[in-house]
Amino acid sequence: MENRNLLQYTFVTLKGMAMGAADVVPGVSGGTIAFISGIYEELITSINNVNLLLFKTWKKEGLKAAWRQLNGNFLVALFLGIFISLVSLASLVSWLLENEPVLLWSFFFGLVTASIFFVGKEIQRWNGGAIVSLLIGAAVAYYITTIPPSGNSDSMLFLFLSGALAVCAMILPGISGAFILVLLGSYKTILDAVHERNITLIAIVGTGAIFGLLSFAKLLKWMFNNYKNATLAVLTGFILGSLNKIWPWKRIMETKTIGDKEIIIDENVSPFAFEGDNQLIYALIAAIIGFSLIFILERTASKR
Numbered sequence: 001m002e003n004r005n006l007l008q009y010t011f012v013t014l015k016g017m018a019m020g021a022a023d024v025v026p027g028v029s030g031g032t033i034a035f036i037s038g039i040y041e042e043l044i045t046s047i048n049n050v051n052l053l054l055f056k057t058w059k060k061e062g063l064k065a066a067w068r069q070l071n072g073n074f075l076v077a078l079f080l081g082i083f084i085s086l087v088s089l090a091s092l093v094s095w096l097l098e099n100e101p102v103l104l105w106s107f108f109f110g111l112v113t114a115s116i117f118f119v120g121k122e123i124q125r126w127n128g129g130a131i132v133s134l135l136i137g138a139a140v141a142y143y144i145t146t147i148p149p150s151g152n153s154d155s156m157l158f159l160f161l162s163g164a165l166a167v168c169a170m171i172l173p174g175i176s177g178a179f180i181l182v183l184l185g186s187y188k189t190i191l192d193a194v195h196e197r198n199i200t201l202i203a204i205v206g207t208g209a210i211f212g213l214l215s216f217a218k219l220l221k222w223m224f225n226n227y228k229n230a231t232l233a234v235l236t237g238f239i240l241g242s243l244n245k246i247w248p249w250k251r252i253m254e255t256k257t258i259g260d261k262e263i264i265i266d267e268n269v270s271p272f273a274f275e276g277d278n279q280l281i282y283a284l285i286a287a288i289i290g291f292s293l294i295f296i297l298e299r300t301a302s303k304r
Helices: 007-022 032-036 040-048 053-061 063-071 072-099 099-118 128-146 158-168 177-184 186-197 198-226 228-242 278-304
Strands: 250-258 261-268
Touching: 007 032, 007 053, 007 072, 007 177, 032 040, 032 099, 040 072, 053 063, 053 128, 053 228, 063 072, 099 128, 099 228, 099 278, 128 228, 158 177, 158 186, 158 198, 177 186, 186 198, 198 228
Parallel strands: none
Antiparallel strands: 250 261
16 A cells, blocks of 8 residues: 555556546446556455455444554545546437547557557466466357347336446456446446436445455455456456457448337447448547556556
């Protein structure tokens, strides 16, 4: 755990905002941003500090000691940034997905492509086990991106479970929590709830997210402590496999209506086979900006 000043906590909040912005988009993981910006393991460790020992410390040594053990300032700064992004950018991202999908996906394609390099370079031993782990991670992530989206469900229990599953994906580099919500059919319901400030639905999804976060973080912490090299290889594979989802140029194969929701099934195509304006030059510029942003984030983390 690090001692930070106000300026450093402001940077943590900005990293949280970047994570939140990524998590709004189905296909991009906030966990990737956390990893690249150098706060991933601290985040996992801090989440794991929410346990019975924390309450014992609170009882014996007081709230200040428990807060320090929790790394509370870091978590508050980070989740404040995520919350700001989720609330402020939900409308913008919805608009971009509707009106400028090629440019939005191009930006994130560049960002995620650069992430593969930066997460992969953390792998210390490129042996047979690491290569197999990478291939397994890539295959699993690719398969997840090929699953057709589900119809929407508004039941309270289903939304609770959606929040739990999505947040597990959200803290995994490469697997997008928003995309898991699309697969489950909950994405539109939850995005609408954020737009409309539906406190009840937000609270149900948020409670599920907290449950999933506390449970899954323990598994991740154990994996990093015991199988760090293989874990990093799997995470690199996840990011590689997820590229299939965020390829900017797609052809609509089928449109289904389930209840009052429209489900689109599409496939990736060459920009030259794309129906309509492929915006190739602007898409390349957007991808380069996304690619460069990862280098800037990584350099900022290295300096810190």
